[in-house]
Amino acid sequence: DGGITQSPKYLFRKEGQNVTLSCEQNLNHDAMYWYRQDPGQGLRLIYYSQIVNDFQKGDIAEGYSVSREKKESFPLTVTSAQKNPTAFYLCASSTPGQGIDEQYFGPGTRLTVT
């Protein structure tokens, strides 16, 4: 089945630790995105990548880092510099540049930092 996989579904970490969230897609999409969602709010863009080995900051990139070494994978690291890391993190992918801008989302990872 084609789709986007995020793991794990729930993640718990102690304050001061870096943590990496996984996102894999087998849709052959060129672009991948990371969003953060807080309770009762919309989605805010953290980072995005339109092609392998390239990525751009979104609206709230501070305290996060990414890599895009493979087309299928776009891991997100939440560093200890992120002041309020507890949130629901969503990964998405799309095929921009073909007149189709539909982003498809993974199931999300809920990160709790205490």
Added chain:
Amino acid sequence: GQQLNQSPQSMFIQEGEDVSMNCTSSSIFNTWLWYKQEPGEGPVLLIALYKAGELTSNGRLTAQFGITRKDSFLNISASIPSDVGIYFCAGETSGSRLTFGEGTQLTVNP
């Protein structure tokens, strides 16, 4: 940055009623997308709109791309309990980035 104003924030309706929600912006968008999100899950794409004035249906859902390109609405007809969730609009200008509204929480009473 660009902002989308989505309304209403929440709706409580009886099963069988029709629902309407909308998004407006001061910015022009090339694409409007509508998503539904259920608790603890990722958003699922419902409808995509690419042309000003376009009216598109998906089952009981109908969405329109406003003629000014600054707004869009989503209608759900004859609501059922499984329509419960948060509905998000999203607009795209260029560079494949989406701007999301804050969502409409829909509750359907049987």
